Amino acid sequence: MAEIIDDKSPVVIPFILSHLAKHREKQPNKPFFIGLNGVQGAGKTVLVTELKRTLASKGLKPAVFSLDDLYLTHADQLELGKANPSNPLLQHRGQPSTHDIALALSIFEDLSHNRPTKIPQYNKALFSGKGDRLPEAEWESITEPVDIVLFEGWCVGFQPLQVDELTRKHASAASAAANDQYSYTGRLGHNTEESVTTINTALDQYSRLWSYFDVFVHIDAADPLFVYKWRLQQEATTRRVRGGGMTDDEVTHFVDGYFPAYELYTETLRNGIFKPNNRVAGGSGTADWKGRQLRLIVDENRRVKEAITI
Numbered sequence: 001m002a003e004i005i006d007d008k009s010p011v012v013i014p015f016i017l018s019h020l021a022k023h024r025e026k027q028p029n030k031p032f033f034i035g036l037n038g039v040q041g042a043g044k045t046v047l048v049t050e051l052k053r054t055l056a057s058k059g060l061k062p063a064v065f066s067l068d069d070l071y072l073t074h075a076d077q078l079e080l081g082k083a084n085p086s087n088p089l090l091q092h093r094g095q096p097s098t099h100d101i102a103l104a105l106s107i108f109e110d111l112s113h114n115r116p117t118k119i120p121q122y123n124k125a126l127f128s129g130k131g132d133r134l135p136e137a138e139w140e141s142i143t144e145p146v147d148i149v150l151f152e153g154w155c156v157g158f159q160p161l162q163v164d165e166l167t168r169k170h171a172s173a174a175s176a177a178a179n180d181q182y183s184y185t186g187r188l189g190h191n192t193e194e195s196v197t198t199i200n201t202a203l204d205q206y207s208r209l210w211s212y213f214d215v216f217v218h219i220d221a222a223d224p225l226f227v228y229k230w231r232l233q234q235e236a237t238t239r240r241v242r243g244g245g246m247t248d249d250e251v252t253h254f255v256d257g258y259f260p261a262y263e264l265y266t267e268t269l270r271n272g273i274f275k276p277n278n279r280v281a282g283g284s285g286t287a288d289w290k291g292r293q294l295r296l297i298v299d300e301n302r303r304v305k306e307a308i309t310i
Helices: 009-026 044-057 074-083 101-112 163-179 193-210 226-242 248-271 279-283
Strands: 032-038 062-066 117-119 140-142 148-153 215-221 293-298 304-309
Touching: 009 032, 009 044, 009 215, 009 293, 009 304, 032 044, 044 062, 044 148, 101 117, 101 148, 101 193, 163 193, 163 248, 193 248, 215 248, 226 248
Parallel strands: 032 148, 032 215, 062 148, 215 293
Antiparallel strands: 117 140, 293 304
């Protein structure tokens, strides 16, 4: 796997610090919440590691965790799959519906009120790459107030679509899959509208998490298909380091389960999650939404091609 060079933090850190300064003037005792989105393998981990190091070096106390830490237990994921046997999107972890949002909300609420809390830990290599949550005794304990909460994940910021918009997008993709199968490269059209409606409905609860965000950073792939290459590289590293993980064929099938959501929700993400007509806006008001989102467009090598403040 080629080395991932960090050319993102020099853009992201000034963005965060400028908004943090304003936040501390208005709400000095409340943690500053940062949401970070990026497709799998886009370089989120490298960026988050550098952000955590830099913020700590400035005397700030960050709490850094991932939506991946909040996946259902292996047993609960199996039950979810059995309860939805005709929905391939729910047969493995990944899509909205496969996270413990009640637990996530309790953690966010604890952090926002400077209360002690515990962050779950999840091992993706368990059960031959299907993964499982570790026992609570191995969770990360946060016992003191933090200055910053940095929360990252592949679908962080995704917002549910109106029913008519969901139907329109699905019908267009299904038509392309049926009539133009050689040029259609997505996966949405190969899933039923009922399957993606389940995902869309689940996002209502996720939007409650996004409402905590003060700023948002979006690492956006110039071509969403890059995710297949990046995720294959990522899993090869997991196998080498942890001694277990998915095969290449399993990775491709795994990413297939994520891809419909990229097709459905990336457009809204690019337009800005804090815009007044979006559901996230209610969390912190609508008057100051401009300038609170940073979009980094990256090429196949994960290098930043363009940075856009929304």
